[in-house]
Every structure is written in structure tokens, then in C-alpha cells.
Amino acid sequence: MNNKNELLILNIIKYGPIVFILSLSVIISLTLYINYKSAFIEEKDLIEKEYVQRNRTDVKNQLDTIYRFILEEQKTTEIKLKKNLKQRVNEAHSIAMNIYNENKHLKKEVVQKMIKDAIRNIRFNEGRGYFFIYSFDYECILLPVAKHLEGSSFYNFKDGEGKYLTRNIIKSLENKDESFLKWSYHKPNDMKNQYEKIGFNKKFEPYDWYIGTGEYVEDFEGDIQKEVLQYIANQQFSDNNYIFILDYNSNYLAHKNKHLIGKNAVDIYDKKAYKTIEKIINIARKEGTAYLDYTHIRPLTNKEATKTTYIRGVQNWQWAMGIGFYQEDVNKLIKIQKEVLDKRFEEDLYKLLFLSLSLTTLLLVLSVRISKFLETRFSQYRNQIKEHLEEITNQQNILAQQSKMAAIGTMIGNIAHQWRQPLSLISTAATGMKLKREIGDLSDKEFSDNLEYINQSTQYLSKTIDDFRNFFSTNKVKKEFTIDEAFENTFNLIKVQFKNHQIEVIKDISDTQIYGIQTELVQVLINILNNSRDELIKISNEQRKLIFIKTFEKDEQLIIEILDNAGGIKKETLEHVFEPYFTTKGPAQGTGIGLYMSQEIIVKHMHGQILMENSTYNYEDKDYTGVKTIIKLNINK
Missing domain, CATH: 3.30.565.10 (Histidine kinase-like ATPase, C-terminal domain)
Structure with a gap:
């Protein structure tokens, strides 16, 4: 190693760590700043997306909760109806039994009239419900909605599907004291169409009667719908985050603004606004669920605003439900959160700079000490390297010499093999010429041929020497x-x-x-x-x-x-x-x-x-x- 290279290495040892630490510190600080800045920007973008998505998820969850509540109410409609009918008939049965027990000493006709008069005017289920009484001989005892039929036989009376209703009721009570029965019948205000009806009947044994009542499922379901709408109206929603419900005919069934309930959207909005209502109803009817972004006049500000609404349809009730949020409200929250992030970024940046400077100072002090230590160690290693190089060089020379000597030994063997035949031929030719000359039998031609043969063998030996010389x-x-x-x-x-x-x-x-x-x-x-x-x-x-x-x-x-x-x-x-x-x-x-x-x-x-x-x-x-x-x-x- 020459002096110039040693000086270069020493300078690298002295100043390299310092330059490296400073460069590394700058690179790390810049990298951290760039990465943090990038992460900060990504976080701001993510906040915007998350706030929008969070609001979309919140309104969806709120509406889905109401939807699940409606499904549960729909599942229990028939159960509630049967419970309601049974409760009412039991009440009528109790009234009849009390009158009978208190007046059974009187004539039968008097007691029966007292029972009918007591029950005749009882109404329930918003005036739709009433009680009827029939005997097991198919005679109509009490029919408040058609008093003129009392006393007549209902043996051949049929429901809307042509089934004998009175016979079926009596058959259902053959082996039990009470029973439910379903049948179809027209409504007083709709004589053309048939509607499903559920009835409950109970035996009144003192006079071999049965007391009963019935209710159209559709009418009772309407009561359930009203209860659901009332439940929704009682929920606590913000002024900007409320549930509205329209039927598929564009009538408002529920809204934060009570004045809209019962009105048709056609009569309230202009064509542009009504198109939005049509989109909402179409989504509910065809797609079932979807988000819809639209612009309309915001009630609180009376200005145009963009609203995102989650829509869900209740198909068997033909309802379109929706709940949404205004984009400008979300933007206000995002702006506040971004300002908090900006402040946090500024504070973290100062901390990063302070930490970077402190760490750089500490590393510089360490690097100076390390440089001095490395300089000392370098001098020691330099001497050791020289000794090892000399040792390795000697070993390599010994290996090369051994390989060369091995090759020489092999080559000497090869030379001996390759020379043996030419030398034998030369010796034979020379000895033959000498013998023939002594006896005077050596011709000039034979002498010339043998000399030529000896010359060719000599040239072959010379070429062999050249081959081995080139190899070594x-x-x-x-x-x-x-x-x-x-x-x-x-x-x-x-x-x-x-x-x-x-x-x-x-x-x-x-x-x-x-x-x-x-x-x-x-x-x-x-x-x-x-x-x-x-x-x-x-x-x-x-x-x-x-x-x-x-x-x-x-x-x-x-x-x-x-x-x-x-x-x-x-x-x-x-x-x-x-x-x-x-x-x-x-x-x-x-x-x-x-x-x-x-x-x-x-x-x-x-x-x-x-x-x-x-x-x-x-x-x-x-x-x-x-x-x-x-x-x-x-x-x-």
C-alpha cells in the first residue's frame, strides 16, 4: 500500500464518520419530514373520506334499525291481531256470563235480551270491531251491523271464496271451547274485492251459543303502521338528520316538518324537486336500498344544499324511507379536524427538528472519538496486513512451485516415453550402417536413406523439445x-x-x-x-x-x-x-x-x-x- 492510499484512508477514517453523520442526519431529517408530510396529507384526505363514509354508515345504521323494527312488527301482526281478538271476545264472554249468573232466575228470553243489549253497542279497533252471537243451530242471535238478519238461519251463509262460514265456525268448535278461523269477505266500502279476515269464537254454554268477532288483516295492519309511524315520530333526531317516509303514491307519512304529513309531494314541490321524490320512490320500489345525492332548498337556511340520503323500501307496505345528511355540515366538521391536524403537524415538526439536532450533536461527538480509535487501530492493522500478505504470497509461491514441479515430473515421464522410440530407431539405423560398412555391404542409397531417417527422427525430437519448452x-x-x-x-x-x-x-x-x-x-x-x-x-x-x-x-x-x-x-x-x-x-x-x-x-x-x-x-x-x-x-x- 503506497503512502498516497494510506493518507486517503486515514483522511476517510478521520473525517468520513463526521461527514457521514452529518449527511445521514440531513437525509434522515428530510426523509422523516417528507414521509411525515406525506402521511399528514394522506391522513387529511383520509379524514375527509372517513367523515363522509362515517356519516353514510351512521344514517344507514339508523334507517336499518327502524327497518328491522318494522320487520319485527310485520312478523307479529297476526299474533297481535289474534291476541287482540281473543282479549275482546273474552271481555264480551265475561259480560255475558256475569249477566247470566246474576239474572238466571229470570226468564230465558229476558236474560238473553239483557246480554244482547249489553254487547250490541260495544265497538273497538277504532270503531271497526263489534261482537256477533250465533247458536249452534246456525241461528243469528246478534249482528249489530245487520240487525235485520237476527233470528234468521246462517246455515247456507258463504264467505268470499264460497265456503260455508257458519258451518266452518261450528265445526272448529266441535272439540274445543274456542278457536281462530280465517276467511275472506268484502268490505262495506268495497263490495267487489275480497280481503283476508281473522275471527275468534268462544262457546257460551248456558244457551248453546258462541260469541265471536273478526277483523280484516289489512285494517289491523294499518293500525300497526300508525303505531310504527308514531314510534318513529317519537325518536330523537336532529334538525338535519331525521327519517322521512313516503308511500309509493308520493304521500308523506312521516317527516320532521309535521305540516307535510298527509300531503302529496306533487302538491308541495316544483317539477325539479318532485323528480327527486320520484327517484327516491323508484329506488325504494326497484332497488330496495341505495344512496342518493341530490340538491334541494335546505329548510333552515332556505338555500340550495347538497344532501346524501340513504333510501330503503318496505315493499309489502309500499313505503319509501330515507334519512340523510348535508355535505356542508360534514365539510364544517372536516375543516375543524384539519385545523387540529395542522396544529399537531406544526408541533410535531418542531419536536422532530429538536430531536434531529440533539441526535446529530451526540453522534458527532461519538464519531470524533470513533475516528481517533479507528485511526489507531488502522495503523495496527496495516502492519498486520503487511505480515499476512507476505505470508500469503509465500504460500502461493510454494503452491505454484509445487504444481510446477509436479508438472515437470509428469512432463519428464512424457519426454522419456516420447523419446524412447525415436532414439531406439536412430540407434538401430546407426549401428546397422556401422556394421554394414565394416563388412563392405553399405550402399550409397542405403547410407543416404538411413541418414534421412536419422534426420527425421532428430527433427521429431527437436519439435518435442519445443512443445515442452512452450508449456514451461x-x-x-x-x-x-x-x-x-x-x-x-x-x-x-x-x-x-x-x-x-x-x-x-x-x-x-x-x-x-x-x-x-x-x-x-x-x-x-x-x-x-x-x-x-x-x-x-x-x-x-x-x-x-x-x-x-x-x-x-x-x-x-x-x-x-x-x-x-x-x-x-x-x-x-x-x-x-x-x-x-x-x-x-x-x-x-x-x-x-x-x-x-x-x-x-x-x-x-x-x-x-x-x-x-x-x-x-x-x-x-x-x-x-x-x-x-x-x-x-x-x-x-
Whole structure:
């Protein structure tokens, strides 16, 4: 590390934390301010939406509560009617029984007249209800609404559906003292249509009579509706938040303004306002429930205002109910809430600035102390790094030297194998010429041919020396070369041993061009091929010894695959093959640095990848297992 770099690092250590703290403080403060401001704006927008939604939900809940109350009232209409009828008949029965008990010593006709006179003029249910008395011989004893029929027989009297009413009543009382019965009959003011009616009858045993009464369900339901409307009128609503009810004929049934009740909207509003009423009724009739925004004259201010109303229809009563709120009221509440938020934001901003300044000051003090501490530690680490670098450099040099010596040992063996045959031929030719010359049998042509043969063998030995010298050359200049050239140089160095051990090499090598140091790649290829050779030597000579070499391009990379049939490597061994000094050959045969240096060359020098895996494959209809080595190198395009 030079002095300039050390000075730069020291300045970074001294001033870096301070600059970092100040920058970080500014960034954090700005970020917090921006995020808080954004959240504040979102909160203001959310308040507006929430207030509107809250009001919509509130009016909906209020109206739905009333709607549920109406449904409960509708469900209990018949129950209440029956209870009402039974109570009234019991009252009439008690009156008749009291008169009978107090006057039974008198003549029968006198007592019966007293009972009829006592009951005849009793009315209930807003004047609609009255009592009737019949005998079990079908004779009409009392009928206040048609006195002229008293004394006549009702045996053949039919209801609106053609059923014998009196017979059915008597039949219902055969095995019990009282009973309810439903029938249909016209109303006095509507002789055409039939309406459902419920009656209650009770035996009066002293004279073999039954006393009864009946009520039209529709009329009693009208009483229930009035009770519901009164209940709604008694509810506490604000001047701006009240329930109104219209029937489907536009008549007001309930309203905050009592003067509108009973009036038709057609007679009250202009065309524009009445269209709103029509929309409300249409929503109630067709959709059932919906919100409606509309503009109308607000009663309190007598000015135009926008109102949001929740509408709900009561179909079987043909009611359109609504409750709403004015937008300007909501806007006032939103404005008040936003002002509160603005004030809170201002207060929080001051707190944020104070906190940021306090924290920055504290961090600056700490950063100065840390800088001094780091400066001291840096000097110590610098010295330690120098020592470690020297140690690592020595180790790398030792590894490289060991790898080189291992390669030299292998190459010397290869030289011995490759020179043995040419030297033997040279020796044979020279000895033959000497012998023939001594006996005088050496012709000029034979002499010339032998010299030519000796010269060719010498040239071969010279080329072999050049190949080995190039391999061990210290010239590490990167240049472009083709992969087939690299493999050719590789086989020139190792082919003799492969041939001697009957190892077949099946090649499918392209002429792809790459960039790097060729001798380093050759060293890698030799290490891989020699490892395959060492394993193939172990198998029986009866089995074929195969090495497959294939190269191809894929995704702008050169892929080199080298595959043997030596049986593969154990899984636990395969994980460690690229570690330094790891070998399965024993100290006499391997150093354990060949594949480690191969990985160093491929990954660090050539910026590629190398991996090994077991592979099972079929070749010429026979299955084999071996190790596949895959090398991936970038292509120089």
C-alpha cells in the first residue's frame, strides 16, 4: 500500500464518520419530514373520506334499525291481531256470563235480551270491531251491523271464496271451547274485492251459543303502521338528520316538518324537486336500498344544499324511507379536524427538528472519538496486513512451485516415453550402417536413406523439445487462440502415455476462439486428462478405456466437457476435489494441488467456471459411468 492510499484512508477514517453523520442526519431529517408530510396529507384526505363514509354508515345504521323494527312488527301482526281478538271476545264472554249468573232466575228470553243489549253497542279497533252471537243451530242471535238478519238461519251463509262460514265456525268448535278461523269477505266500502279476515269464537254454554268477532288483516295492519309511524315520530333526531317516509303514491307519512304529513309531494314541490321524490320512490320500489345525492332548498337556511340520503323500501307496505345528511355540515366538521391536524403537524415538526439536532450533536461527538480509535487501530492493522500478505504470497509461491514441479515430473515421464522410440530407431539405423560398412555391404542409397531417417527422427525430437519448452514458458501474455489448438498442444505432450495404456480419446472439438494464456489452459486440460488416465489404468484391460471430449457454444460461452468411463468418484470425495492438498492417490502418486491450481486458473485467471460430477451414459449400446468435468469460458467475440 503506497503512502498516497494510506493518507486517503486515514483522511476517510478521520473525517468520513463526521461527514457521514452529518449527511445521514440531513437525509434522515428530510426523509422523516417528507414521509411525515406525506402521511399528514394522506391522513387529511383520509379524514375527509372517513367523515363522509362515517356519516353514510351512521344514517344507514339508523334507517336499518327502524327497518328491522318494522320487520319485527310485520312478523307479529297476526299474533297481535289474534291476541287482540281473543282479549275482546273474552271481555264480551265475561259480560255475558256475569249477566247470566246474576239474572238466571229470570226468564230465558229476558236474560238473553239483557246480554244482547249489553254487547250490541260495544265497538273497538277504532270503531271497526263489534261482537256477533250465533247458536249452534246456525241461528243469528246478534249482528249489530245487520240487525235485520237476527233470528234468521246462517246455515247456507258463504264467505268470499264460497265456503260455508257458519258451518266452518261450528265445526272448529266441535272439540274445543274456542278457536281462530280465517276467511275472506268484502268490505262495506268495497263490495267487489275480497280481503283476508281473522275471527275468534268462544262457546257460551248456558244457551248453546258462541260469541265471536273478526277483523280484516289489512285494517289491523294499518293500525300497526300508525303505531310504527308514531314510534318513529317519537325518536330523537336532529334538525338535519331525521327519517322521512313516503308511500309509493308520493304521500308523506312521516317527516320532521309535521305540516307535510298527509300531503302529496306533487302538491308541495316544483317539477325539479318532485323528480327527486320520484327517484327516491323508484329506488325504494326497484332497488330496495341505495344512496342518493341530490340538491334541494335546505329548510333552515332556505338555500340550495347538497344532501346524501340513504333510501330503503318496505315493499309489502309500499313505503319509501330515507334519512340523510348535508355535505356542508360534514365539510364544517372536516375543516375543524384539519385545523387540529395542522396544529399537531406544526408541533410535531418542531419536536422532530429538536430531536434531529440533539441526535446529530451526540453522534458527532461519538464519531470524533470513533475516528481517533479507528485511526489507531488502522495503523495496527496495516502492519498486520503487511505480515499476512507476505505470508500469503509465500504460500502461493510454494503452491505454484509445487504444481510446477509436479508438472515437470509428469512432463519428464512424457519426454522419456516420447523419446524412447525415436532414439531406439536412430540407434538401430546407426549401428546397422556401422556394421554394414565394416563388412563392405553399405550402399550409397542405403547410407543416404538411413541418414534421412536419422534426420527425421532428430527433427521429431527437436519439435518435442519445443512443445515442452512452450508449456514451461514464463511468458504469460494473453492472446487469442482456438480451443482446438489448445487441445492439439495438450495431446502432443501426453498422447504417448494414453496410447501405451490403450486409452481411446473420442473428440468432438470446435474451432471456437477464446482469449487468455494458452499454456495455463493446457495445464488445466493436462491435469484433468491425467486424472482420468490414472483412474482408467486401474480398470481391467478387457474393458474399453474411453475419454470423450466435446466443445460447443452456448449463451456466449464455450463449454468444454471431458468424460471418462472409470466408474466415477464417491459423493463424499467429489465435494473436496478442488481443495488444496486433497488427493486419493497417496503421497507417492499425487500432491493434491493439480485440481486446486486448475480451479484457480479457470476462475481467477480466465474468469470462467469449472465443476465435476458423476455421469452415467450409453455408448455403442453399452452403459458406462464416469466423471464429467465441465469448463465454461467466455467467448471473445
